[in-house]
Amino acid sequence: MIEINNIAKAFNGKEVLKGISAQFQKGETNLIIGGSGTGKSVLLKCMIGLVKPDQGNVLYNGRDFYNCDKETQQSIRREMGVLFQGGALFDSKTVEENVRFPLDMLTTQSPEEKQERVAFCLQRVGLEAAAKRMPSEISGGMKKRVGIARAIVMNPAYLFCDEPNSGLDPLTSVKIDELIKEITEEYQITTIIITHDMNSVMEIGQNIMFLYQGDKLWEGVNSEITKTTVPELKEFLFSNKLLREMQE
Amino acid sequence: MSVIGKYFIFLGTLFGKGEKLSVYWQRLMEECVGIGVSSIFIVAIVSTFIGAVSCIQTAYNLVSPIIPISTVALIVRDMEILELAPTITCIVLAGKVGSNIASELGTMRITEQIDALEVMGINSSSYLVLPKVIAAMLTFPMLVIFSAFLGIMGGYLAGTLTGVITERDYLYGIRDSFVPYNIFFMCVKPFVFGFLIASISSFKGFFTSGGALEVGKASTQAVTNSCISILIADYLLAQLLL
Numbered sequence: 001m002i003e004i005n006n007i008a009k010a011f012n013g014k015e016v017l018k019g020i021s022a023q024f025q026k027g028e029t030n031l032i033i034g035g036s037g038t039g040k041s042v043l044l045k046c047m048i049g050l051v052k053p054d055q056g057n058v059l060y061n062g063r064d065f066y067n068c069d070k071e072t073q074q075s076i077r078r079e080m081g082v083l084f085q086g087g088a089l090f091d092s093k094t095v096e097e098n099v100r101f102p103l104d105m106l107t108t109q110s111p112e113e114k115q116e117r118v119a120f121c122l123q124r125v126g127l128e129a130a131a132k133r134m135p136s137e138i139s140g141g142m143k144k145r146v147g148i149a150r151a152i153v154m155n156p157a158y159l160f161c162d163e164p165n166s167g168l169d170p171l172t173s174v175k176i177d178e179l180i181k182e183i184t185e186e187y188q189i190t191t192i193i194i195t196h197d198m199n200s201v202m203e204i205g206q207n208i209m210f211l212y213q214g215d216k217l218w219e220g221v222n223s224e225i226t227k228t229t230v231p232e233l234k235e236f237l238f239s240n241k242l243l244r245e246m247q248e
Numbered sequence: 249m250s251v252i253g254k255y256f257i258f259l260g261t262l263f264g265k266g267e268k269l270s271v272y273w274q275r276l277m278e279e280c281v282g283i284g285v286s287s288i289f290i291v292a293i294v295s296t297f298i299g300a301v302s303c304i305q306t307a308y309n310l311v312s313p314i315i316p317i318s319t320v321a322l323i324v325r326d327m328e329i330l331e332l333a334p335t336i337t338c339i340v341l342a343g344k345v346g347s348n349i350a351s352e353l354g355t356m357r358i359t360e361q362i363d364a365l366e367v368m369g370i371n372s373s374s375y376l377v378l379p380k381v382i383a384a385m386l387t388f389p390m391l392v393i394f395s396a397f398l399g400i401m402g403g404y405l406a407g408t409l410t411g412v413i414t415e416r417d418y419l420y421g422i423r424d425s426f427v428p429y430n431i432f433f434m435c436v437k438p439f440v441f442g443f444l445i446a447s448i449s450s451f452k453g454f455f456t457s458g459g460a461l462e463v464g465k466a467s468t469q470a471v472t473n474s475c476i477s478i479l480i481a482d483y484l485l486a487q488l489l490l
Contacts, residue, residue: 048367049366049367050363050366050367074369077367077368077369078368078369080367082364082367084360084363084364085360086359086360088359088360088361088363088364089361090361090364091355091356091359091361102368104271105267105268105271105368105370106368106369106370
């Protein structure tokens, strides 16, 4: 379980996060939604240690990420898998080398063990055939899947996905969502997804948090979200013509 | 001043918690190829022509009956060893290697590849930058020795083929009044310049933020700052070591 308490962050005096608290349960896909510039990505970066919050703490199964010794922090990091928005694959490495990279750097496994694990992860995301290709030779959707394979190769306890559907067609988006949900349930991972994709909200959002101008305005499950009375959330949800028509 | 302070803090992080030695060895070899071996062609072209032009122009200006013609070769040799090979070669390398390093790291930064390393708990500056700095410090002196040799050979070819100087005079000139210490001085310069080029360019690339435009700016700044630092260090080394 991940628990965030009173997370606040300001850049050049501008408050981006205003004391956010939440709990994210194991084995669930937790979605953080909101419009552009509402602080979703900053919150994610605060949680994974790329941006240090001005106040508050982040607890990983009770271990305070920002107030623990370096060894504990390192071990928490090794329990994290992160899927970045653009995949963040290393351009100079093949798909297979990208997935093997965390194993090469952080483990003492034999080459055979690493190869077996990489093959399993690539098979899990359906990319066995692309193992020898370079990131520049594969599509956006495939890059995301390679990113997922790299994120799960170390058997993470926590999976963070920053806009996994951005730039993808609806069909590929659905496949990526399903893959993340399957992996979350299969390996009992605490998954946190940053998104503004309404399809993801309805399909895989087991626990949803809505951010607006750095504040948490709503939290709940996807079956309740359409019944919300929060005007900002209603405006966000039904900004799409199709959804508006469905609501009417 | 804050930029200089940030630069020194950045240098400190290179020697922070590192990864397995085998990882560094592999990275170092990759960088030696990328920085050193791939620069051989441009260094060879530039050095040969600079040596050739030095010989022709020195001979053109040295038209005194009391100065032996072998002095042309002596001047070419000392110019090459003391200044042209180490400084001009490193300025050329600042353009080629410096811009390459800054744009590579800048692109890695804006595409979140550096973030990905940091999230994994890897010391990204040490993993990415330290091998580049060491590779530059190792390969630049070799490239400069190669450059000096080709420069002197370029002078020889230009001088003898055009009839400006005879083969015998040239060979006599390059051995006349030779000071072995100058070779040591020639090797110290690229060692220092290699460090400056690789570290400054890495610094510029590593802290890039924004998009493609900023990567281009970082690359340009890396080259200009490297060139300025080379010229300052060149003067200081000359004052200190000669």
